[in-house]
Amino acid sequence: MKKREPFFWFTISCGVVILAFILVPLVEMMTSPSFSALEESIKDKEVLRSIWLSLYTAGSAALISFLLGTPLAYILARIDFRGKRLVESIIDLPIVIPHPVVGIAILSVAGKNHWIGRFLFDIGVRIMGSVTGIIVVLTFVGLPFYINAVKDGFEGISPRLENVSRSLGASMTSTFFRITFPLAWRSMLIGIIMCSARAISEFGAVVIVAYHPMIAPVMIYERFEAYGLKYSQPVAVWLVFVCLSLFLALRILTLHRKTET
Amino acid sequence: MIFIENLHINLPGFSLRDISLHVKENEFFILMGPTGSGKTVLLEGISGLVPIRQGKILIGGREVTAMPPEKRGVSLVYQDHALFPHLTVKDNIRYGLRYHPIDKKEGRRRLRLLVEKLDIKHILKRLPLNLSGGEKQRVALARALIVSPQVILLDEPLSALDPVFREEIRNTLKNLQSSSDTTFMMVTHDFAEALALADRAAVINNGTIEQSGSIDDIFLRPRSVFTADFVGMKNIFEGQFRDNRFLVQDVEIMIDRKLDTSKGHIAIRPEDILIGPKVMRSNTRNTFEGRVKNIIDQGFTYEVHVGVRGVVFKSLITKKGLYKMGIQEGDNIPIAFKSASIHSF
Numbered sequence: 001m002k003k004r005e006p007f008f009w010f011t012i013s014c015g016v017v018i019l020a021f022i023l024v025p026l027v028e029m030m031t032s033p034s035f036s037a038l039e040e041s042i043k044d045k046e047v048l049r050s051i052w053l054s055l056y057t058a059g060s061a062a063l064i065s066f067l068l069g070t071p072l073a074y075i076l077a078r079i080d081f082r083g084k085r086l087v088e089s090i091i092d093l094p095i096v097i098p099h100p101v102v103g104i105a106i107l108s109v110a111g112k113n114h115w116i117g118r119f120l121f122d123i124g125v126r127i128m129g130s131v132t133g134i135i136v137v138l139t140f141v142g143l144p145f146y147i148n149a150v151k152d153g154f155e156g157i158s159p160r161l162e163n164v165s166r167s168l169g170a171s172m173t174s175t176f177f178r179i180t181f182p183l184a185w186r187s188m189l190i191g192i193i194m195c196s197a198r199a200i201s202e203f204g205a206v207v208i209v210a211y212h213p214m215i216a217p218v219m220i221y222e223r224f225e226a227y228g229l230k231y232s233q234p235v236a237v238w239l240v241f242v243c244l245s246l247f248l249a250l251r252i253l254t255l256h257r258k259t260e261t
Numbered sequence: 262m263i264f265i266e267n268l269h270i271n272l273p274g275f276s277l278r279d280i281s282l283h284v285k286e287n288e289f290f291i292l293m294g295p296t297g298s299g300k301t302v303l304l305e306g307i308s309g310l311v312p313i314r315q316g317k318i319l320i321g322g323r324e325v326t327a328m329p330p331e332k333r334g335v336s337l338v339y340q341d342h343a344l345f346p347h348l349t350v351k352d353n354i355r356y357g358l359r360y361h362p363i364d365k366k367e368g369r370r371r372l373r374l375l376v377e378k379l380d381i382k383h384i385l386k387r388l389p390l391n392l393s394g395g396e397k398q399r400v401a402l403a404r405a406l407i408v409s410p411q412v413i414l415l416d417e418p419l420s421a422l423d424p425v426f427r428e429e430i431r432n433t434l435k436n437l438q439s440s441s442d443t444t445f446m447m448v449t450h451d452f453a454e455a456l457a458l459a460d461r462a463a464v465i466n467n468g469t470i471e472q473s474g475s476i477d478d479i480f481l482r483p484r485s486v487f488t489a490d491f492v493g494m495k496n497i498f499e500g501q502f503r504d505n506r507f508l509v510q511d512v513e514i515m516i517d518r519k520l521d522t523s524k525g526h527i528a529i530r531p532e533d534i535l536i537g538p539k540v541m542r543s544n545t546r547n548t549f550e551g552r553v554k555n556i557i558d559q560g561f562t563y564e565v566h567v568g569v570r571g572v573v574f575k576s577l578i579t580k581k582g583l584y585k586m587g588i589q590e591g592d593n594i595p596i597a598f599k600s601a602s603i604h605s606f
Contacts, residue, residue: 160343163310166330167337169360182347
């Protein structure tokens with residue numbers, strides 16, 4: 001057998017360390033709660049409600065990102081304009097801002113000291129301590145992931161396809177729905193999954209804007225604080241299970257795309 | 262059919278300047294120029310896909326300068342075919358039908374006709390992904406032609422194809438053009454292609470039109486050094502006209518006619534320059550003694566560079582000719598060319 005250089009073994013060792021670093025704590029946590037504890041926690045109405053709320057709010061954030069983010073992603077992928085870099089940087093801001101700061105920033109416009117907050121109050125929209133508030137926060141943190149994924153998807157479609165479609169008589173709208181959308185839907189789906197995966201894991205920003213109603217991460221934190229590790233673990237397992245399902249779906253979809261093209 | 266007047270297009274890093282062209286109805290017009298000369302941008306400008314800074318475009322008597330692409334009656338065919346990858350060949354071809362006042366029966370008739378003419382019946386149900394280059398190009402042509410556009414714009418339709426397909430598609434193009442009312446405008450960087458297809462043509466270089474007119478005119482009477490070089494006149498000399506002579510350095514070349522300008526250019530095709538011992542006996546007026554500087558193998562032919570008092574003449578001869586005469590680098594040989602084959606400008 002060919003003799004490998006030390007560098008090869010170094011890279012392998014790094015890989016093993018990283019995989020262990022990720023997997024050992026996760027596996028330990030997933031396997032430590034007893035089956036009965038898991039069963040008990042999934043029958044707990046509060047737990048179910050929190051997981052459902054997490055899914056529901058993250059899904060809503062993804063839906064909002066889809067509706068508002070798709071046109072923007074399209075423009076960013078197709079048109080070069082002055083200040084485009086700036087716009088892209090602004091979109092990436094939520095990724096780099098510390099999570100509690102996001103919560104505080106949102107509250108500072110949603111409060112009564114700000115005209116937006118007063119306007120929202122007048123039309124009966126509450127942000128602080130409400131499902132709406134949670135969705136706003138999750139959209140804030142998830143939107144960049146959706147836009148970037150979909151922008152990449154649009155960029156992968158040759159503008160010449162759209163040009164040909166236009167020259168054959170199709171309007172811009174018709175071209176979008178007959179050519180661009182069918183070719184980009186998979187990247188949109190991936191964007192939705194990325195966005196909701198990010199949203200479902202948010203804790204820091206949500207806990208500031210809405211401690212109640214409780215989403216799953218907040219509930220895990222509360223149980224940990226009040227009762228300790230043993231009681232927070234089963235809820236955590238269920239949440240991880242949900243996140244893993246999302247991740248798996250993403251992998252399957254991207255893999256499928258690679259074999260097709 | 263197409264009138265372009267004083268057109269300016271500015272794109273980041275590239276601009277077209279002062280383009281004026283006239284393409285007649287149902288003719289095969291070829292726009293030729295090297296890579297990066299602005300040919301594709303001009304096609305996209307005519308299609309309405311890039312913003313126009315200044316100037317006018319008229320298609321079929323209608324000013325379309327500010328019209329969106331879908332209203333212009335211009336079909337575009339790209340070099341990479343740009344077939345819609347998620348639609349079958351049949352759906353690709355039928356794509357544009359719904360945007361035109363064509364009823365279903367007529368649509369089916371046109372599809373049948375094109376499919377037959379382009380011989381693509383066997384691939385109708387397939388997706389574009391696994392088609393050959395020639396098949397893709399035929400599908401792209403069918404898709405563009407089914408809506409009976411006033412103008413079809415072809416962006417280097419042949420250059421991405423294997424030589425076998427290239428000739429086949431070239432014949433197809435010529436047939437399609439003569440059997441339809443559509444005006445064909447094609448872009449190419451290959452002058453031989455232009456010679457085979459074009460009625461009239463234009464040479465574009467660096468964002469401006471160098472020359473436009475009948476293909477024979479461009480071929481025989483280029484008006485600039487660039488055009489002369491592009492059409493394969495490899496011997497281009499700058500010098501002084503004096504009566505019916507032209508002076509390049511110390512070499513005096515006899516020409517047919519007198520030119521007013523004292524300074525200017527002459528150009529001679531390499532195949533018009535004869536070399537070898539026999540040429541002395543011919544009655545051409547320009548004969549020189551030179552030394553073979555270089556012999557370049559070009560496949561079927563050789564290009565022989567002969568230096569005459571510091572001026573290098575390039576002559577094209579067949580492989581057989583070279584072997585027969587046994588010419589080698591460093592040999593002294595006579596060269597000759599007729600005054601009639603000298604083009605001056």
